[in-house]
Amino acid sequence: MQKIHGTGPLVGMTVIEMAAIGPSPFAAMLLADMGARVVRIDRIRGPTASFDIDPTQDVLSRNRESLALDLKRPEARDIVLELCTSASILIEGFRPGVMERLGLGPQACLERNPALVYGRVTGWGQQGPLAATAGHDLNFIAVSGCLEGIGRPAEPPVAPLNFVGDYGGGGMLLVAGVLAASLSAQRTGVGQVVDAAILDGSALFLSAFMGFAHMGLWRPERGVNLLDSGAYFYDCYVTRDGKYLAVGALEPKFFAEFLRRIGLDPSRWRQDEPQQWPRLRSELAQIIRERDRADWMRVFEGSDACVSPVLSMQEAPGHAHNRAREVFVERFGITQPAPAPRFSATPSDIRTAPPKIGQHTRQILLERGYSNSAIERLLEEGVAATPH
Numbered sequence: 607m608q609k610i611h612g613t614g615p616l617v618g619m620t621v622i623e624m625a626a627i628g629p630s631p632f633a634a635m636l637l638a639d640m641g642a643r644v645v646r647i648d649r650i651r652g653p654t655a656s657f658d659i660d661p662t663q664d665v666l667s668r669n670r671e672s673l674a675l676d677l678k679r680p681e682a683r684d685i686v687l688e689l690c691t692s693a694s695i696l697i698e699g700f701r702p703g704v705m706e707r708l709g710l711g712p713q714a715c716l717e718r719n720p721a722l723v724y725g726r727v728t729g730w731g732q733q734g735p736l737a738a739t740a741g742h743d744l745n746f747i748a749v750s751g752c753l754e755g756i757g758r759p760a761e762p763p764v765a766p767l768n769f770v771g772d773y774g775g776g777g778m779l780l781v782a783g784v785l786a787a788s789l790s791a792q793r794t795g796v797g798q799v800v801d802a803a804i805l806d807g808s809a810l811f812l813s814a815f816m817g818f819a820h821m822g823l824w825r826p827e828r829g830v831n832l833l834d835s836g837a838y839f840y841d842c843y844v845t846r847d848g849k850y851l852a853v854g855a856l857e858p859k860f861f862a863e864f865l866r867r868i869g870l871d872p873s874r875w876r877q878d879e880p881q882q883w884p885r886l887r888s889e890l891a892q893i894i895r896e897r898d899r900a901d902w903m904r905v906f907e908g909s910d911a912c913v914s915p916v917l918s919m920q921e922a923p924g925h926a927h928n929r930a931r932e933v934f935v936e937r938f939g940i941t942q943p944a945p946a947p948r949f950s951a952t953p954s955d956i957r958t959a960p961p962k963i964g965q966h967t968r969q970i971l972l973e974r975g976y977s978n979s980a981i982e983r984l985l986e987e988g989v990a991a992t993p994h
Contacts, residue, residue: 613641613952613953613954613955613957614639614640614641614642614945614949614952614953614954614955615640615641615949615952615954616637616640616641616642617641617642617952618641619637619641619642619643619694619695619788620642620643620644620645620692620693620694620695621634621637621638621642621643621644621645621693621694621695621696621697622644622645622647622686622689622690622693622695622696622697623644623645623646623647623670623696623697623698624646624647624696624697624698624699624700624705624710625646625647625648625649626698626699626700627699628699628727628743628768628772628776628777629699629727629771629772629773629775629776629777629780629802629804630697630698630699630727630776630777630780631666631667631699632666632772632773632776632777632778633697633725633727633776633777633778633780633781633784634646634666634670634697635665635666635667635668635669635670636777636778636781637695637781637784638668638669638670639668639669639945639954639955639956640945640949640954641952641954641955642694642695643671644669644670644671645670645671645673645689645693645966645970646667646670646671646672646673646961647673647675647677647686648672648673648674648675648963648964649674649675649676649677650674650675650676650963650964650988650990650991661960661961661962661963662959662960662961662962663940663960664960665940665942665943665960666960667960667961668937668942668956668958668959668960669956669957669958670958670960670961671961671965671966671969671970672961672962672963672964672965672966672967673685673964673966673967673970673971673990674963674964674967674990674991674992675967675989675990675991676988676989676990676991677708677710678708679987679988679989680709681984681987681989682989682990683708683709683710685971685974685990686710687709687710687714687715687718688718688974689970689974690715690718690719690722691718691719692719693719693722694721694722694723694788694791695722695723695724695725695784695788696715696722696723696724696725697725697726697727697780697784698710698724698725698726698727699726699727699728700728701728701738701740702728702732702733702737702738703738705726712724712799716797719797720795720796720797721791721795721796721797722791722797723784723787723788723791723797723798723800724797724798724799724800725780725783725784725787725799725800725802726799726800726801726802727776727777727779727780727802727803727804728802728803728804729741729742729743729745729746729771729776729803729804729805730746730803730804730805731801731803731805731806732801732803736749742768743765743768743770743771743772743804744765744771746771746775746803746804746805746808747766747770747771747775747804747808748763749805750775750804750805750806750808750809750812751809751812752770752771752775752808752809752811752812753765753766753770754828755815755828755834756770756828756834757828757829758828758829758835759827759828759829759830759836761829763828770808770811771804771807771808772804774807774808774811775804775805775806775807775808775809775810775811776802776803776804776807778807779802779804779806779807779810780800780802783800783802784800787800830880832856836880836883837856837877837880837883838883838884838886838887838890839853839854839855839856839861839864839877840853840854840855840856841853841887842916843890843891843894843895844891844894844895845894845895845897845898845899845901845902846895846896846897846898846901847898847899847900849898849899849915849916850899850915850916851894851899851902851913851914851915851916852913852914852915852916853890853912853913854912854913854914855911855912855913856912858877859910860910860911860912861877863909863910863911864906864911864912864913867905867906867909867911867913868893868905868911870893899915903915922934923941932944935956937956937959938956938959938960940959942956944956962993963991963993964990964991964992964993965992965993967981967985967990967991967992968981968992971984971990
């Protein structure tokens with residue numbers, strides 16, 4: 607298929623991102639990677655976080671333009687509202703009510719642009735008893751029911767970094783929601799508010815498992831089921847050199863190949879006797895500990911045994927398959943994940959490095975019709991800012 611002009615399927619779309627932490631910058635990165643012009647409204651003092659980061663090294667900020675404003679000033683609010691008139695989407699990740707207090711809530715923005723899609727991502731959602739309370743990824747997936755099932759028997763649940771909540775249940779859900787609402791707005795000319803909650807999104811991940819439970823195929827105990835490390839043929843094992851193998855030999859034909867490669871008797875190593883799983887796991891762990899990870903990978907190379915090395919973040923870019931697909935790329939001196947998914951006609955790309963706070967303030971204001979003297983006044987009065 608011939609590639610069309612432009613980079614990414616969202617070329618021509620403008621997104622306003624209200625700078626925050628957690629799921630919203632991840633969502634904005636996905637939209638930007640797919641070709642949308644994303645203008646991030648940065649606080650002049652930077653996002654509120656308990657740690658300092660170098661914005662030019664923040665991979666989540668790639669492909670963005672930064673407009674730094676003091677949103678407590680009426681003039682700054684007016685700039686954002688004016689940007690809304692030509693934007694397709696606005697996304698924000700503040701607690702409920704913050705944008706309204708700034709004069710930038712959905713009603714004010716949709717009055718300027720009735721076709722605007724106003725995306726909101728929070729932990730608890732816009733309504734409910736917990737909506738106004740603080741929380742983080744771990745809290746949201748705890749209440750959704752996801753966290754309780756992650757971990758070993760008789761041990762506390764394990765925090766799965768912030769993949770399940772912030773990025774999966776929050777950022778991905780927000781992207782799906784605002785793009786769906788944008789398609790509706792293109793047909794009808796009517797925008798809307800998208801309420802994406804990490805609580806809701808992570809709860810969606812339980813759909814299959816709740817079905818399994820109703821069918822009697824999933825026990826409530828942690829670490830005793832087929833996919834939660836209960837099965838010895840679906841788990842991770844330490845090797846002689848202190849590294850790990852991921853064994854995912856679920857289907858009988860793949861399990862048979864696993865046994866054949868490792869040299870085990872199929873009549874003794876069975877999948878259909880859960881009461882034997884703990885004993886067989888202990889024996890398999892001892893066998894795998896007898897060789898280094900690289901030795902085992904030579905044993906399983908080219909097979910359908912479903913055995914993989916557990917790679918670190920530093921190792922993954924060097925894996926042969928990842929190199930062949932360019933899963934990771936180096937751009938602007940930073941090794942980082944490449945955009946995904948892949949489009950045959952409108953490929954995504956990493957076009958620009960993460961910006962400094964306020965790097966595009968002057969450029970954006972000039973585009974919106976502000977004169978040089980008006981921009982200088984805004985900068986002098988602290989309404990807007992450029993990098994120091």
